[in-house]
Amino acid sequence: MQFLHISSSRERTMTMLHWTSIRSWIRGACTFTLKGCKIPCCFYGLVLTCTIMVGLFALSRELMTSKSETKKIVLIARALNYSSRSHPRDNVLENPKIILLYAKTRYQPVMDELSTLRGCPEVNCRMTTNQSYLQRSSAVMFAALFLKLKTPPQRYKDQVWILHNHESPRTSWVGKRSIWLQSWKNVFNWTIDYRNDSDIPAPYGVLQARNHTIDKDYSAIFKRKKGTIAWMVSNCKTESKRMDYVKELKKYVQVDVYGACGNHKCPRSDGPACFEMLSAKYKFYLSFENAFCKDYVTEKFFLYYGLNFILITRGGADYTKHAENNTYINAMDFKSAEQLAVFIKQLANNETKYTAYLKRKDKYKPVYEEYIRKKDDVIVWRSHRLEAQAMCEACKRLWDVDKYRKQYDDITAWFDKGICYATPIM
Structure with a gap:
């Protein structure tokens, strides 16, 4: 040197x-x-x-x-x-595989320079959003929701093109992004998606068994709660028609709705404090998805699973693949909102059965990543995903790319055919 x-x-x-x-x-x-x-x-x-x-x-x-x-x-x-x-010049110690986020998601940060991978900074891969790295990149990633180019950029030899997706293929944007254009249908090699059948699955979160038991006064937690069901929501019009379901549910049991779709307020920027309050006050929380789609379990489930209330889910995924039975309540197990309400009230009035749910639930811890956006040093937006491990897997594959060679002839056939379901009758 x-x-x-x-x-x-x-x-x-x-x-x-x-x-x-x-x-x-x-x-x-x-x-x-x-x-x-x-x-x-x-x-x-x-x-x-x-x-x-x-x-x-x-x-x-x-x-x-x-x-x-x-x-x-x-x-x-x-x-x-x-x-x-990793300054834009060549690295001092290494020649990494570069992963270019050509069309990034809203929550991924801008990376003008080469950055280490969040989940595995020691590996010989770097990420960037700087498109000047296109020719040098080993992988080029496009977020489906934010891809609005009529034609693909120039493609260089031996590049792997990856379709990245973190949203359900709802009709609100299906057919309105680049991947439905003929010029984009056969350009992708791999997929990174919340779906289990993607090349590199990237769920919103996972539950892991704890190595030790949690010491809580479950009886005191139960007795402090004065409210029955809480829900914080800002998207009031969805394909799952969850607002209609909640409207029906409110006929039979108390449901306090926070956010833009309800009468109760708690600033979104103060998210952790809001949910600590909800966790202390309410016995149940609604984890309702905006669409019924295969494997679609979002941060609504993983983010709040670890709090001191019982989640009530409603979506198109098989929740038994994610969590132990009797640690949550699936609205889809009941023929109607009225039947669900009856069960909730019975559980809410039985300390022994209710706290048994909390005890079983506390055997697990939710794992996810938080991405925040600030304005004038004030947090104005939070997003929760679990994709660091997926990016590490992508890096590993890039160093053994011959083993994983693949190409999609029509990406839309994989992306949205039969993935989402019609809204079930209440």
Whole structure:
């Protein structure tokens, strides 16, 4: 490394200066001794002077070596930091596989420089949203919801093109984005999606068994709760017609609706505090999806699973693949909203059965990632996903790309054919 070479030259120069100084000092000492002393005195004076000089020289060498080693350590640390920061120039220590987010999601940050992967910063891959890296990128990723180009960009040799999706293919945007154009149908090699059958699944979250039990006063938690059901929602018109279902449910049981679709308010920017309040006050919380689609279980389930209430789900996924029975309530297990209300009221009035749900639920912890957006250092928006592991898997595949070669002849045939379901009758 150039810096280390300069350091070695400087060390040799300083060594020569030290020897020059020492020789001058010895000559001066001996001259003084010969003029002022008898020969034995001069001899012992010379020996003493030389001994001192040798000791000082050894000490100076040790100090110089120590400084040199310190410089080496600082240099290596800077190189590692530079590599992690990854300036747009070539990396100092490596030649990474670059993953370009050509059309990114709303929650993914802007990355003008090369950035390490969130879930595995040590791997030899980097991410960026800077399209000037297109030619050098090993993978180019396009978020389906935000892809609005009539024709694909230029494609370079051996690139892997990935369709990234985190939303249900609802009719509100189906057919209105690039992937439904003929020019885009056969360009993709891999998919990253919340669906289990995607090439690289990226669910909104997962539940993991805890290594230890949680110590809570479940009886006190139950007795503090004065409300029955809470729901925070801002999208009032959805294909799942969840507002209609809640309107019917409210005929039989208390449901307090927070946000843009209800009469109760709690600032979205203050999300954690809001849900701590809801968790303390209410016994149940609605986790209703905006569409009935295969494997579509969003952050509404994973984000609130760990709080001190019981989730009531409603969606098109098989929730038994995600959570243990009797840790949540699935509205789809009941023939009507009225039957669901009857069950909720029975459970709400039985401390033993209600707290049994909480105890079983607390055997698991939800795992997800939080992405935030700030304005003037104030959080105005939060999003929760679990895609760090998926990006690590993409990196692993890029280093063994021949093993995973694939191409979709018609991406729309995979993306939206038979994936979503008609809204069930209440």
